[in-house]
Amino acid sequence: MIRPALAILRKDLRLELRTRESVPAMALFSVTVFVLFHFGVHRDTLEGALASGVLWVTLLLATVLGVNRLFAAEREGGALDGILLAPIDRTAIYLAKAAGLFLYLVLLELVAVPAFALLLLGPGIGGAFPELVAILLLADLGLAGVGALVSGLAAETRARDVVVPLLLLPLLVPVLIAAARATEPFLTGHPGPHQLAKWLGFMGVYDTVFLLLAVAVFDYLLED
């Protein structure tokens, strides 16, 4: 399963490097939303729960863009059939797509988080760097795991642009809550006692459950 998954992932990364259709769009979308918030809320800076909410809702919506495009290359020229004809475990397709989306999210955050700090955030976040990285990576795992599952489900539907956000966003509400709550204390300037371990644990359980669920059902999603 690993060999075909790596082949598909390598192909996806090569296509993204060549076409630059997903990550730049996700990053540009995020920066644009931060600029809109900058003007829309009539405040130069945000902090605490509001800052955390703005950051995570923006990242979630940017994820929708990536999920919508995750199977875009497969739809052109019937390439998905080419993969389905190969003697491989179809879970490899899911693993490759989830890993690809995870990498896209990491790249997105390398742009979006500094842009957020620059455009909207009052207090600095440098002191909480390791904790923020842990929160981002665990949240990304959940976003990628569920995103690849939903993308596979919607891959062959005509109304995928509508189906993806309608299915994806409700499923991602637990990640949004946990990530936003975990991040909030680090965006206040004077972080007091908080429950980082609790929220990280929650995201760990969420990620594990959805990854296992996706591995179990993905093969059936691609049946006609």
Added chain:
Amino acid sequence: MTSHAIALEGLERRYGDRPALRGVTAHVGEGQTLVLFGANGAGKTTLLRVLATLLRPHGGRVSVLGASLPGESWKVRGRVGYLGHEPLVYPDLTARENLLFHARLHGVAAARVDELLRAVDLERRAGDPVRELSRGMVQRLAAARAVLHDPPVLLLDEPRAGLDPVAAEELEPLIGRASGRTRVLVTHDVERGLREADVVLGLRAGAAELAGGRAAADEVRRLYS
């Protein structure tokens, strides 16, 4: 059923409530060619996609290389080559990258990719994105993809579409009768199809109207009226 390379017994397939294949029966021996005739929408492509394991049969019995579909689809994947209306390649990858990708999925050595690029006369354009190739070149690439893993069964949906006569002849050793593979061939070229056929199957609205060994050109033409 296992004595034939391909065996269909009362195959049924629907799209929603609309029947696409109704009780189709046919048998193809190893190395033989079944030629499928029928007007647009008669169910030819659906039948090929069922045999390729891309669509599930809804009734009847289907066997490919001794494996029963859909239960043993995993045994069939990798043993059939499918050349359909779409090339099943990535337009933004080069011809070589596309074949290498499929070679990795099928566990085929990279040397086979170079061999096939030569065979379909795409060596000089191997580094160009597929998007920049002509339709005929893409069809040649698709043929190379279909036989990359040297499948014993070939499913061909109008394989010569978009090819000039020279290119069509060049593909003969790969996908023609000379390849020695068991083939299911969809064509609207009645004379050529009849020359290639060991078994003829004529479909009308999903039902087999013409089935068996040889058929006369007039009988086949009536399918289109």
